[in-house]
Amino acid sequence: MAKILSYPITIIFFIAFGATLVLFHPIQWLGFKIIGYNALKKTVSILNWCLMRCTNILGTTYKFTNPYNLPTDRPLIIVTNHQSMYDIPPIIWYMRKHHPKFVSKKELGKGIPSVSHNLRYGGSVLIDRKDGKSAIMEIGKLGNYIEKHTRSAVIFPEGTRSRDGHPKPFKPMGLKMLLKKAPSALIVPISINNSWKLVRYGKFPMGLGARVTFQVHEPIENSGDIDTIIKQTENAVVSGINSFK
Numbered sequence: 283m284a285k286i287l288s289y290p291i292t293i294i295f296f297i298a299f300g301a302t303l304v305l306f307h308p309i310q311w312l313g314f315k316i317i318g319y320n321a322l323k324k325t326v327s328i329l330n331w332c333l334m335r336c337t338n339i340l341g342t343t344y345k346f347t348n349p350y351n352l353p354t355d356r357p358l359i360i361v362t363n364h365q366s367m368y369d370i371p372p373i374i375w376y377m378r379k380h381h382p383k384f385v386s387k388k389e390l391g392k393g394i395p396s397v398s399h400n401l402r403y404g405g406s407v408l409i410d411r412k413d414g415k416s417a418i419m420e421i422g423k424l425g426n427y428i429e430k431h432t433r434s435a436v437i438f439p440e441g442t443r444s445r446d447g448h449p450k451p452f453k454p455m456g457l458k459m460l461l462k463k464a465p466s467a468l469i470v471p472i473s474i475n476n477s478w479k480l481v482r483y484g485k486f487p488m489g490l491g492a493r494v495t496f497q498v499h500e501p502i503e504n505s506g507d508i509d510t511i512i513k514q515t516e517n518a519v520v521s522g523i524n525s526f527k
Contacts, residue, residue: 284490284491285483285487287490288340288483288487288488288489288490289487291339291340291487291488291490292340292486292487292488294339295336295337295339295340295488298336298339299333299336299337300395302329302332302333302336302396303329303333303394303395303396303397304395304396306325306328306329306332306395306396307395307396307399309325310322310325310326310329310396310399310400311399313325314399314403319404319405322400322403322404323378323381323404326374326396326400326404327374327375327378329396330370330371330372330374330375331371331375333371334371334372334375337368337371337480340480340488340489340490340491340492341490341491341492342368342480342491342492342493342494343492343493343494344372344494344495344496345493345494345495345496346372346376346495346496346498347495347496347497347498348376348496348498349498350498350500350501352380352468352470352498352501353468354379354380354432355432356432356466356467356468357428357429357431357432357433357434357435357464357466357467357468358380358428358433358434358435358467358468358469358470359428359434359435359437359457359460359461359464359467359468359469359470359504360373360377360380360382360434360435360436360437360470360472361437361439361457361469361470361471361472361515361519362436362437362438362471362472362473362474362496362519363438363440363444363449363473363474363519363520363523364438364440364442364443364444364474365443365444365445365447365474365475365476365477365478366443366477366478366480366481367443368477368480368481368494369438369474369477370384372494372496373436373472373496376496377434377436380433380434381405381431381433381434382433382434382435382436383404383405383406383407383424383427383428383433383434383435383436384401384406384407384435384436385406385407385409385420385421385424385435385436385437385438385456386401386406386407386408386409387408387409387410387411388408388409388410390408391408405424405427405431405433406424407420407421407423407424408420409421411441414455417456418455418456418459421437421456421459421460422459422460422462422463423463424460424463425459425460425461425462425463425464425467426463426464428464428467429463429464429465429466429467434470435460435464435467437456437457437460439452439453439454439456439457439512439516440452440453441453443478444478445478445481446478447475447476447478447479447523447524448523449519449520449523451516452512452515452516454509454512457512457515458508458512461504461508461511461512462508464504465504466504467504468501468502468503468504469501469502469503469504469511469515470498470499470501470502471498471499471500471501471502471515471518471519472496472497472498472499472519472522473496473497473499473518473519473520473521473522473523474494474495474496474523475494475495475497475522475523475524476492476493476494476495476524477492477494479492479494480492480494497522499518499519499521499522500518502514502515502518
């Protein structure tokens with residue numbers, strides 16, 4: 283019954299979601315051309331708040347728990363599990379004062395209103411997942427960028443989305459590169475739960491009533507043995523994923 287009900291609700295959601303992306307695209311473009319990065323950043327933050335509100339049509343709710351006073355005067359490397367594309371708007375919105383930038387596949391850099399423009403001009407990097415050497419070099423550029431501008435990099439070290447909520451082992455090379463290129467960055471592990479339920483049936487229809495949560499764990503300093511740091515970070519992320527409890 284829930285799946286049957288989700289068909290008409292999903293259509294309404296897609297209309298609202300798509301209209302939001304189309305509406306904000308010229309606002310982003312004009313703001314960036316006339317004012318620059320700050321206008322783009324503020325527009326993208328509001329856009330992602332609106333995208334979250336679109337998912338409320340599906341009965342989705344969000345809870346972002348962060349008991350830590352994260353600094354804004356040093357870069358952050360935000361490390362999290364990945365369950366769906368709907369992980370991204372809450373990270374952008376709730377971490378907006380830290381200017382989050384993403385490692386995204388190159389296919390997202392063209393043809394998607396608002397999204398592609400922000401990825402190309404907002405500081406994120408686009409990688410070819412079939413070309414590992416080139417991808418690592420691009421991630422290195424992101425590390426240099428956040429180190430220089432005191433911003434944040436978001437990386438999903440699993441590499442691909444978990445479609446059932448169970449975490450996949452970290453692929454450490456990209457994270458290693460970020461840690462090397464942004465030596466002053468503070469590592470912020472985050473655990474995401476239930477985002478996968480939005481796409482439990484695939485691309486259509488959407489899942490209804492997902493209770494999506496984000497749990498920020500104690501930050502980790504980027505000092506000492508790099509493999510130990512990555513394992514500590516992975517353990518923190520996995521510890522907050524409900525499917526392992």
